[in-house]
Amino acid sequence: MRYAEVSKAERIRIYDVARVAGVSVATASKALNDTGRMTEATRMRVKQTAAALGFRPNAMARALTRQRSFTVGLLTNDTYGRFTLPVMAGINEALVDQGVSVFLCGIEDDATLARTHVDAMLDKQVDGIIATGKRIDRRLPVDLSNLPVPVVYAFTQGPEDAVTLVSDDDQGARAAISHLLALGRRRLVHVTGPESFASAQNRAKAFRDLAGEGAPILHGDWSEAWGHAAVARLWAEAGVFDAVFCGNDQIARGVVDALRERGLVVPRDVAVIGFDNWEIVSAATRPPLTTIDMNLKELGREAGRLILELAEGKTVEPGVRTLPCRLVMRQSCGGATGAVRAEGEALQEV
């Protein structure tokens, strides 16, 4: 194994840089960190020899004195899920160019495992912890208050006085419904997930406000199967409708398929709009779904920014921060896009 031979013996330390540059370690350190005062010439010389030697400071040694490790922990109970993935990507994006690395800790729903991970992170002197989950109205199975490091909650519920980031269900839902209304649809129905989910409640409330008291709201689970079933029920019970606002993309896909099987044309006869913009579902639906994107990556970026500020000792106003969603137009509602591309939009390889 090659790696064994080029081991740490070769790795050059600040001591080497100092020696070659003809200064003391102290001066070398200051030169490289742009601290202290010295002639610009000395600073330059040190920097150049450092570069020439390929010097990279040992982050652990540095962390030991600076009391700052430039690492943060990311705790999630959604190892497989679609929500934390974009969030993680955003976090990483925000932190990588600050030289901060992220410890990934998947904890499923296991409190013991969670505790283990948190302890491990603390032992490793993380500068902060970002907690994220798959549900906005549930807490992770571990208490993160009173830790010796700051915590930011993203897409999971935190304590009252914590810094928490969530996407704006209300605004997202309003965007969806307004879109349907703007397209001239007037007989709306809402097919969504279990009432026990805050997301379902918030979106349903927005629907109630905008679509009126009489507009039907059907709660079920978050699956395609429920989308099918809901259409069957609407068929049997409800009056005519020309638009369906769905609680997520899976339900929307079920609805679209069921509608087609009944001979209705989407979007001509019925416009259907989803929620989540989960590409594997929304782009594969025929026709592709117009839907609401929660901007989860941006949410992650924001979480990264905030944990950094906290780690640097800055004050961050606690409370829940709500980030806006965004309408993604494809073809299931007609409108601008729908008119142009008929069917068979190229699916991206996912």
Add this chain to the structure above:
Amino acid sequence: MRYAEVSKAERIRIYDVARVAGVSVATASKALNDTGRMTEATRMRVKQTAAALGFRPNAMARALTRQRSFTVGLLTNDTYGRFTLPVMAGINEALVDQGVSVFLCGIEDDATLARTHVDAMLDKQVDGIIATGKRIDRRLPVDLSNLPVPVVYAFTQGPEDAVTLVSDDDQGARAAISHLLALGRRRLVHVTGPESFASAQNRAKAFRDLAGEGAPILHGDWSEAWGHAAVARLWAEAGVFDAVFCGNDQIARGVVDALRERGLVVPRDVAVIGFDNWEIVSAATRPPLTTIDMNLKELGREAGRLILELAEGKTVEPGVRTLPCRLVMRQSCGGATGAVRAEGEALQEV
């Protein structure tokens, strides 16, 4: 912010433990690490006071002396994808109870970003790096040979003399095809992804071997749309067929849907089998897909184990290690399961 007050001032060091236990730091260290020799009484006393004081060793300080950080880096270019997620989960699982933490580094396909991440990991003295990707026959956009730490490649291509883990496409494909044959199907066709993918090639080769020279193989992209299109083509050109082996679950779903639209009943008229076991696709298909699971989590676990061994200085035989796939029976092929549950199997909330 609470955390500011309980800061490191409170964090107790081994020095405190030693003092309270009435021994020297050296003895305390040895007692806690089960090294050195001393009366069992002393060791016990130290351990107990450590526990009583809630002592947690500072991992950075320890790493500095031991030349071992108990962290590893995970490099992936598949931040959104379905492949690395289970792999990551497995890695984490294998490492967490060894006290090893994982740095997550998403690099997309950006060579510069990759380099940045690798440097950051090296600076942080990782004990090893696991490289993983979304495609078994492509390299990450960064050269990981000649690093001062060991590297294991999982689900991505590595250099000749590296330790590489991949799933067994051939065996997986054979399992799928054998299953169809065992169910009495004799007129098989294979609908799969682009020929440029090694996975597509390997699976097609297995198909050729087992299904015979005459059995049709259709290459397209990895999408549902291609599944639809392929059925249209088979309808027009090919002779009768009673089973379709699909290159992935998305294609399979497209095939199943297209078949149903043409009035054929799956699995009665045609058995369809997928590949990947991506639940959101395979479980939502009607009927749910029988498919091949690549055991990616186990692959991750194995990668974790191997990187640990390497980090500990043990020798690991280089070369490609192939891990077996597993048949997951649902209803799209009939057989045991299909006979019992007809349709509308409850979809799990994903």
Add this chain to the structure above:
DNA sequence: TTGAAAGCGCTAACAC
């Protein structure tokens, strides 16, 4: 402007 020296918290030789 520069450098000597004292740590950061822990481990590991080597004495006693």
Add this chain to the structure above:
DNA sequence: GTGTTAGCGCTTTCAA
């Protein structure tokens, strides 16, 4: 058996 001492690689007073 237990303690003294010397680091790990870096930063940071403080003195020169």
